[in-house]
Amino acid sequence: MANYFNSLPLREQLAQLGTCDFMAASEFEEGVNYLRGKKLVIVGCGSQGLNQGLNLRDSGLDVSYTLRASAISEKRPSFVNATSNGFKVGSYAEMIPDADLVLNLTPDKQHSAVVKEIEPLMKKNACLAYSHGFNIVEEGQKIRDDLTVIMVAPKCPGTEVREEYKRGFGVPTLIAVHADNDPNGEGLAIAKAYAAGTGGDRAGVLMSSFVAEVKSDLMGEQTILCGMLQTGSLLCFDKMVAQGVEPGYAAKLVQYGWETITEALKHGGITNMMDRLSNPAKLKAAALSDSMKAILRPLYEKHMDDIMTGRFSGGMMDDWHDDDVKLLGWRHETSETAFERESVTDDEISEQTYFDQGILMVAMVKAGVELAFETMTAAGIKAESAYYESLHEVPLIANTIARKKLFEMNSTISDTAEYGCYLYNHACLPLLQPFMEPLNTDVIGRGLGLNDLGVDNQELIRVNQEIRSHPVEHIGQMLRGYMTAMKAIG
Amino acid sequence: MAELFGFDSADIEFGSGFSLERLDWQVADGDKWLVAGRNGSGKSALLAAIGGVGRLRSGRINALREPIAELSITVQRGLAARERVRLEGGEGSEFENGTPVSAILEELNPDSDLLRELSDRLGLGELLAQPFLNLSTGETQKVLLVRALASRHPVLILDEPLRGIDAASRIIAFNCIERFAGMRTVILVTHEVNAVPDWAEHLAYLESGSICYQGALAASEATDWLEQMSTLTVPQMALPPRVTGQASLQAPQSPLVVMKNVQVSFGDLPVFENLNWEIHAGEHWQVTGPNGSGKTTLLNLITGDSPHCYTNDLNIFGFQRGTGESIWDIKQYIGYVSSGLHLAYRVSASVERVLLSGFYDSIGLYQSVTSEQETIVAEWLKLIGLEKKRQQPFNQQSYGNQRLLLITRAMVKQPALLILDEPCLGLDPLNRALVIALIKQLTQSKTTTILYVSHDVSDPIPGISKRLSLPLA
Ligand SMILES: NC(=O)c1ccc[n+]([C@@H]2O[C@H](COP(=O)([O-])OP(=O)(O)OC[C@H]3O[C@@H](n4cnc5c(N)ncnc54)[C@H](OP(=O)(O)O)[C@@H]3O)[C@@H](O)[C@H]2O)c1
Numbered sequence: 001m002a003n004y005f006n007s008l009p010l011r012e013q014l015a016q017l018g019t020c021d022f023m024a025a026s027e028f029e030e031g032v033n034y035l036r037g038k039k040l041v042i043v044g045c046g047s048q049g050l051n052q053g054l055n056l057r058d059s060g061l062d063v064s065y066t067l068r069a070s071a072i073s074e075k076r077p078s079f080v081n082a083t084s085n086g087f088k089v090g091s092y093a094e095m096i097p098d099a100d101l102v103l104n105l106t107p108d109k110q111h112s113a114v115v116k117e118i119e120p121l122m123k124k125n126a127c128l129a130y131s132h133g134f135n136i137v138e139e140g141q142k143i144r145d146d147l148t149v150i151m152v153a154p155k156c157p158g159t160e161v162r163e164e165y166k167r168g169f170g171v172p173t174l175i176a177v178h179a180d181n182d183p184n185g186e187g188l189a190i191a192k193a194y195a196a197g198t199g200g201d202r203a204g205v206l207m208s209s210f211v212a213e214v215k216s217d218l219m220g221e222q223t224i225l226c227g228m229l230q231t232g233s234l235l236c237f238d239k240m241v242a243q244g245v246e247p248g249y250a251a252k253l254v255q256y257g258w259e260t261i262t263e264a265l266k267h268g269g270i271t272n273m274m275d276r277l278s279n280p281a282k283l284k285a286a287a288l289s290d291s292m293k294a295i296l297r298p299l300y301e302k303h304m305d306d307i308m309t310g311r312f313s314g315g316m317m318d319d320w321h322d323d324d325v326k327l328l329g330w331r332h333e334t335s336e337t338a339f340e341r342e343s344v345t346d347d348e349i350s351e352q353t354y355f356d357q358g359i360l361m362v363a364m365v366k367a368g369v370e371l372a373f374e375t376m377t378a379a380g381i382k383a384e385s386a387y388y389e390s391l392h393e394v395p396l397i398a399n400t401i402a403r404k405k406l407f408e409m410n411s412t413i414s415d416t417a418e419y420g421c422y423l424y425n426h427a428c429l430p431l432l433q434p435f436m437e438p439l440n441t442d443v444i445g446r447g448l449g450l451n452d453l454g455v456d457n458q459e460l461i462r463v464n465q466e467i468r469s470h471p472v473e474h475i476g477q478m479l480r481g482y483m484t485a486m487k488a489i490g
Numbered sequence: 491m492a493e494l495f496g497f498d499s500a501d502i503e504f505g506s507g508f509s510l511e512r513l514d515w516q517v518a519d520g521d522k523w524l525v526a527g528r529n530g531s532g533k534s535a536l537l538a539a540i541g542g543v544g545r546l547r548s549g550r551i552n553a554l555r556e557p558i559a560e561l562s563i564t565v566q567r568g569l570a571a572r573e574r575v576r577l578e579g580g581e582g583s584e585f586e587n588g589t590p591v592s593a594i595l596e597e598l599n600p601d602s603d604l605l606r607e608l609s610d611r612l613g614l615g616e617l618l619a620q621p622f623l624n625l626s627t628g629e630t631q632k633v634l635l636v637r638a639l640a641s642r643h644p645v646l647i648l649d650e651p652l653r654g655i656d657a658a659s660r661i662i663a664f665n666c667i668e669r670f671a672g673m674r675t676v677i678l679v680t681h682e683v684n685a686v687p688d689w690a691e692h693l694a695y696l697e698s699g700s701i702c703y704q705g706a707l708a709a710s711e712a713t714d715w716l717e718q719m720s721t722l723t724v725p726q727m728a729l730p731p732r733v734t735g736q737a738s739l740q741a742p743q744s745p746l747v748v749m750k751n752v753q754v755s756f757g758d759l760p761v762f763e764n765l766n767w768e769i770h771a772g773e774h775w776q777v778t779g780p781n782g783s784g785k786t787t788l789l790n791l792i793t794g795d796s797p798h799c800y801t802n803d804l805n806i807f808g809f810q811r812g813t814g815e816s817i818w819d820i821k822q823y824i825g826y827v828s829s830g831l832h833l834a835y836r837v838s839a840s841v842e843r844v845l846l847s848g849f850y851d852s853i854g855l856y857q858s859v860t861s862e863q864e865t866i867v868a869e870w871l872k873l874i875g876l877e878k879k880r881q882q883p884f885n886q887q888s889y890g891n892q893r894l895l896l897i898t899r900a901m902v903k904q905p906a907l908l909i910l911d912e913p914c915l916g917l918d919p920l921n922r923a924l925v926i927a928l929i930k931q932l933t934q935s936k937t938t939t940i941l942y943v944s945h946d947v948s949d950p951i952p953g954i955s956k957r958l959s960l961p962l963a
Contacts, residue, residue, distance in 0.1 A: 036814055057800065060816040086801040166795075167837070168818075168852025202856060403575055 001112070001140040003310040005211055013380075016211035020174075020382040022482055027192065028201035032059050034186075034193035041066055041099035043114060045078040045089075047158030048131050049105035052198050054085065055165045059197040064088040066095035066118075096121035101190065103129045108416055109320055111135035119144055125183070127190050132217065133210035134416065136178055138313035149181035150191040153213055154200060155388055156396060157412060161198060170199030172388065174208040204482055206384055216381045218307045220389030222420025223300055223375075224368035225397045226413055229258055230334070230406055230421055231428040232364040235436055237339035239360075240445040247338075248345035250445060253354065255344055255405050257361050258398035260354040266395050269476040270366050274467050276355045277362060279455045281448055286463045288363035288443065293371055295435055299427055300375040303420075308379060316419050327415065330422035334406050353447075360444040365394060366467075373472040383475040391472055392479075493552060494519045494645070494675055495540065500549035502539050506886035510535050510699050513549070519644075522671065522689055524707055525679045526716060527696030528918045529890025533679050536696065537562060537647055540677065559598060559641035561634045562649035562679075563889050563916070569594065569634075570833060573623045588621030591633055598641035608636045611662050617782070624756070627829040627912060628654040628781025628945055635663060639670040646671065649679040653915050654829070656780040656945035681918045683716045719919060729931050730869035732904045733849070733862055742823050742906050743808030744771040746939060747792055750803040754787055754796075761787055767958065771906070774933050774940040776951055779960030785943050786828065788960070789909055792941075794820045807906070821851040825900035825938075828911035832896055836885070841876065841895060842867055844884045848899035863902075870898050874924065890916045897925055904938050911943045926951060 005013060040056060040063045042049050049065070057063045065082040069091055072079050082089045096102060096118050106114045112135060115128075122128065127148040135141045136149065143149050154161045156171035164171050173195050177187030195205050221227075233254050240250035264273040274282050306312040319326045334340060355362065369391045376386035400409040410418045442448050467473070496516035503509040510532055517523065527533050538544060540554055577588055585593070591614065595605045609615055612632045617625065625633065631654045638646060648667065655663050664687065671689050678690060686707070695703040695715040703715050747769040754761045761784040769775060779785050790796035792806060794817035802811070807823050809815040825848065835844070837854035845867045847855045871877040874894055879887065884895065893916045900908060910929070914922045932938045933953030942951050 032816075054797075058794065058817040060814045060819070062814075085797040166834075167854055168847075168850060169854065169856050 001142070003313070004137050004140040005215070005308075006310055007140065008211075013211070016179075016209040017215060017380040018382050019176075019207065019209040019212050020384040021207045022384060022479070023205045023207055025201070028196050028205070030193070030196075031201075032056075032061055032193045032197045034189045035061055035101065035197065038062065038100035039098050040064070040101045040103065041095045042103040042105055043067075043092075043118060044104070044106035045082040045087075046105065046107075048154070048161070049078070049103070049158075050081045050085070051158035051162035052103065052105065052131070052154070053082075053087065054162055055199055056194075056197040057087075058165070059199075061197050064090070064095060066090055066092050068092075092118055092121055097123055099123070099126060101127045101129060101194070103131075103194075104135075105131060108132055108134045108414060112139055112141060115141055115143070119147075122147060127187070128181075129190075129194060132414075133176070133214040134313070136210050137214040138310065139317070143178070143181050145181070146183055147181055148183065148187045148190065149178035150187045150194070151176040151178070151208075151210055151213060152191055152194045152198065152200070153208075153217075154198060155393065160396070164203065165199035168202075170201065170203040172204045172206070172392070173198065173200030174206050174213050174385075174388070175200075176208045176210050176213060178210055204479075206388070208385060212381060212385050215307055215379075216376055216385040216389040218312065218416070218420060219304055219376055219381075220372060220386075220393060221413065221417035222312075222424050223303055224365075224372040224390050225393050226409060226417050226421035227424030227428065228364060228368035229394075229397060229401060229409065231425045231432065232361060232368075233258070233401065233406060234337055234339055234425075234429065235432060236358075236361055236364075236444050237342070239436055239439060240441065241338065243441045243445060245441060245445040246345065247342050249347060249349075251339060251342040251405075252344040252347070252349060253357060253445065254339065254361070256349065256402050257354045257358045258365075259395070259402035260351055261358060261362055262365060262395040262398040264355075265365070265369075265391055269391065269473050269480070270369060270470065271468050271473055273362060273365065276352070277359065278356070278448070278453075279460055280453050281356065281359050283455060283459060283463055284443055284448070284452075285359050285363040285366065286467070288360060289367040289370075291435060292363065292367040292432070295431055296367065296371055296428065297375075299424075299431060300371045302427075303424065304375045304379050312420065312423075316416065319419065324415075327419050327422070330426075331410065331418070334410065334422070337406075340405055340407060356447040357445055359442075359447075360439065363443075369394065370470055370472060377471065383471060384479065387472060387475045387479055391476055492519050493517070494521070494556065495554035496552040497539070498550040498552075500539075500551055501547040502535075502544040502551075503547050504535055504538065504544045506883075508532065508535055508699065508886070509547070510539060510544070512700055513539075515694060515701055515704065516552075517675065517677070520673075520675055522676045522691045523678065523694055524686055524690045524692065525677060525694045525696065526681070526683065526719060528719060529894065529916075529921055530888040531696040532699040532888075533696055534562070534564065534649070534888060535699070536694075537649060537677065537679065538564070540647070554645065556645050557643040558645045558647055559638040559643040560647040560649070561631075561638040561651055562647065564649075566630060566634060567833070570623065573621075577623070585621070588623050590619050591622055591625070592618040594622045594633060595637050595640070598637055598643065601640065604640050605636065608640055608666060611666065612636060612659055613781075626782050626786055627915070628656055628659075631655055632659065632663070632781065635666070639666060644674055646674050646676045647679075648676065650681065650916065651678070652680075652682065652685070654781070654912060654945065658780055681719075681916075681922075683719060683919070686716075727873055727927070727931070729904070729928070729935065730866050730873065730902075732937065733860070733866060741771065741937070745769060745805075746771055746807055746823075746907050748805040749791065752791065752798075752802045752804070754784070754791075754798045754802070769907070769939065769941065771939050772936070773956050774954040775942070775956040775958060776954045777941065777943045777958045777960065778945065780962050781945055783960040783962050785945075785960060786830065786911060789826075789828070789911055789941070789943065792820075792907075793817075793824055793826055793909065818851065823906040824851070825903060825905035825908045826851075826911075827893075827896045827900040827909070827913050829915060830911075832893060835892075835896065839884055840881050841884050841887065842871070842880045844895055845870060845899050845902055848902040867902060870902055873928075874898055874921075890918060890921065893917060894921050894925070897928075901928065901932065904932065904935060906937070906939065907941060908932060908938050909941045909943070912945065913942075929953065 042053050042065050053063045130151045131153045153174045154171045175191040237254050241247050372390040373386045400412045497513040500513040693707045693712040694701050745768045749767045752762050752765040791799050800812045804811040843855045846859050897913050930953045
């Protein structure tokens with residue numbers, strides 16, 4: 001199989017990369033009707049599989065599961081999840097032939113093998129759905145001509161997909177139809193009904209393409225989302241400890257700091273996060289962020305380039321075939337870091353303190369979000385996609401670090417994200433070493449002292465202007481506006 | 491005796507904006523205090539202040555240095571939140587399906603003989619291996635009670651210790667508390683002024699964030715304060731109107747609910763075997779049964795919140811379940827409140843918007859509302875005396891006021907079926923009377939059929955005549 005993206009002519013590449021449009025609520029007036037009475041069979045019952053299935057069934061659709069034989073015979077958690085929730089479960093041979101819509105919700109790494117097994121069993125003119133386009137785009141999986149191929153990708157972990165649905169809401173979702181596989185022209189209708197069934201239509205759906213989803217998803221997860229938070233955690237912790245901050249305190253500031261400061265992003269983007277700092281601290285953070293952006297820009301560009309050319313996925317697939325030696329080695333290395341091993345203090349740290357003593361962390365988030373966004377849009381990805389895959393997801397990932405540090409983050413995200421995250425971390429750590437060298441606890445660990453509290457008016461105006469006029473803020477304001485029109489939480 | 495902790499002219503401010511004012515209160519080693527007051531008067535804030543929460547604006551605090559064993563909603567929520575994190579975290583935890591009850595109990599005192607004895611007396615013996623989060627409201631309360639009593643901590647805080655505990659266990663729980671209260675300093679908070687134990691010595695009565703009376707519980711002044719709390723009369727009232735023209739408020743088909751041969755079990759534990767039940771419009775039901783008899787499961791079959799509604803023969807509002815209807819088709823006819831909903835209602839929204847969400851059956855508000863709905867909500871707020879809180883954040887209201895608001899949320903659309911699962915837990919006597927009066931009005935309205943669930947058989951609700959009593963599974 002050859003990389004699908006690379007097989008396209010340039011104009012097609014650009015057209016697909018540049019697809020991402022917010023869909024009006026009126027497009028979903030038909031709800032799940034298109035799928036009513038059809039048979040939906042989900043392959044795999046993990047995080048996405050179980051939770052999407054529960055939502056689809058509660059929306060009135062006919063949902064059942066198929067699992068690989070060993071999962072059924074060994075009564076593995078996937079089997080127990082499905083049966084204890086009252087779903088019918090059967091083997092591929094029992095379930096796939098009757099299915100009108102097959103939802104492939106197995107791990108990306110398994111997609112080639114799974115598709116090879118189920119495709120011949122699928123009935124003529126049925127539809128195959130994904131929640132991530134890696135298999136189609138990077139592995140170049142070819143699907144039988146009579147089958148429709150679509151994607152419905154919730155931009156949240158599965159548990160969130162379910163929780164939001166139960167509240168009467170949903171999570172933002174990207175949908176796409178694979179241009180090579182839409183023989184009956186019904187791909188979009190199926191994708192819309194599927195998205196409505198998961199509740200995604202209530203939170204906002206974007207019409208994307210397989211290519212745009214994959215390239216932007218990969219870029220976001222390996223740079224700002226997971227990579228930057230991992231590198232930032234290690235650097236900030238080591239710095240504080242070297243400067244005499246009590247290690248338990250340093251660990252807490254980092255573990256919960258990301259979550260606390262990025263919560264501000266949800267409400268008002270980078271602008272609001274920066275506004276949570278005092279004026280002198282804001283100027284410091286802006287300056288630190290500028291320096292980091294200058295140092296890191298080539299690294300972000302390299303990641304984007306490697307993703308576009310397929311070099312990244314090629315390297316990772318080599319590791320798959322090499323029994324994940326690199327991935328497992330890096331995972332082990334991470335578990336051995338001082339930050340990961342330190343237990344956190346019980347001392348209370350107030351919400352504002354995370355900002356006041358975490359100026360460097362705020363700067364890292366700002367630099368990472370802006371760089372990822374700038375690099376993606378410069379590569380032809382639309383601002384909407386770039387926003388969702390950078391700024392929008394940071395709080396969700398930060399939330400996993402708050403639970404159990406980097407271990408938790410790396411076990412929640414996909415293997416692909418984890419692999420990319422380590423790759424980034426290895427390149428980023430040495431690049432930032434010289435930058436970190438002269439820094440002190442005023443920007444990380446203790447906060448500004450009384451003698452740093454003067455601010456130059458002109459400088460402050462310039463910095464505020466710069467923050468507010470960044471393109472990620474423009475698109476962010478618009479998209480958050482759409483979402484809050486529907487969602488009035490907090 | 492030596493002062494254990496105390497407050498001198500203390501003004502203490504909390505993150506929620508609530509503050510305790512001019513607090514003068516000294517507690518000596520071995521004291522037994524009853525803390526009372528209406529919903530929202532500051533009882534929980536006072537307990538939090540004992541635990542060192544809050545910011546001292548003026549005055550002085552002599553902080554408690556001993557560890558506290560506490561039974562309260564705060565502790566329950568803390569444990570539940572920790573469990574959710576563990577479950578989502580997966581691999582990291584020792585227990586894959588959630589921490590079992592036995593481990594929760596052992597956290598404060600590993601003395602397994604004592605824990606076993608207390609658990610057996612309260613009927614928890616069978617549940618020790620169950621995951622903590624799977625327990626019903628009443629069972630959870632019993633576990634927290636055993637956990638607090640068995641601890642060796644010298645200070646015991648009991649915030650409504652009998653909340654949600656079934657009739658059969660109440661006396662036992664009451665006696666267990668007495669046995670363990672003796673040697674320790676106890677702060678007891680309760681609305682049940684008829685059930686104040688003999689061992690309580692002092693009363694601190696709160697009103698709007700201040701202690702307005704403190705002294706011997708035996709004093710006649712103390713009795714006056716407590717009586718005031720329970721004997722205020724509920725004013726005459728008329729229900730606000732229903733909204734007009736919302737299709738979902740048309741009467742659904744009757745019978746509202748038909749269950750045939752329902753079978754539900756959790757793992758190997760059967761909860762229902764061959765349950766048959768019908769609810770007809772205008773027939774109001776009270777469902778009773780001890781903790782753990784499956785009351786909540788039964789309701790979840792109706793509301794669609796249990797996966798078992800797809801594996802049983804259920805007809806709800808004319809929809810045969812599992813034939814293409816959505817849970818929102820079902821929920822549009824239901825108003826619902828329970829401790830589970832209360833725990834799940836964790837979004838930040840104003841009091842007003844929480845009530846408005848009752849029109850859409852959502853947690854949080856995601857649709858635009860009509861001015862008619864806003865007017866109706868304003869009337870309801872007036873009716874329950876919380877109109878001044880309209881714009882305040884819901885999650886900063888006291889537990890009792892949150893509960894009252896969620897009950898009202900369930901009522902605003904005057905749904906075809908109003909399901910109240912132990913609604914009055916945490917309400918002070920006056921608010922409880924208010925809710926009962928509202929229920930009575932609704933039973934006469936002809937539009938709403940009521941399903942009232944309580945563990946307490948001896949707690950008849952006026953206007954409700956049908957009974958379903960569930961045996962222990
Ligand atoms: N997690 C997220 O946040 C997220 C968000 C959006 C989209 N997605 C996408 O959703 C899809 C599923 O991801 P996930 O996170 O839900 O995965 P997951 O939790 O790891 O679940 C995978 C499921 O697939 C089964 N499975 C594993 N290997 C298999 C094989 N070789 N053959 C058949 N079944 C196999 C597993 O069951 P057994 O091992 O018991 O067979 C399990 O039930 C991926 O395409 C992912 O990119 C994920």
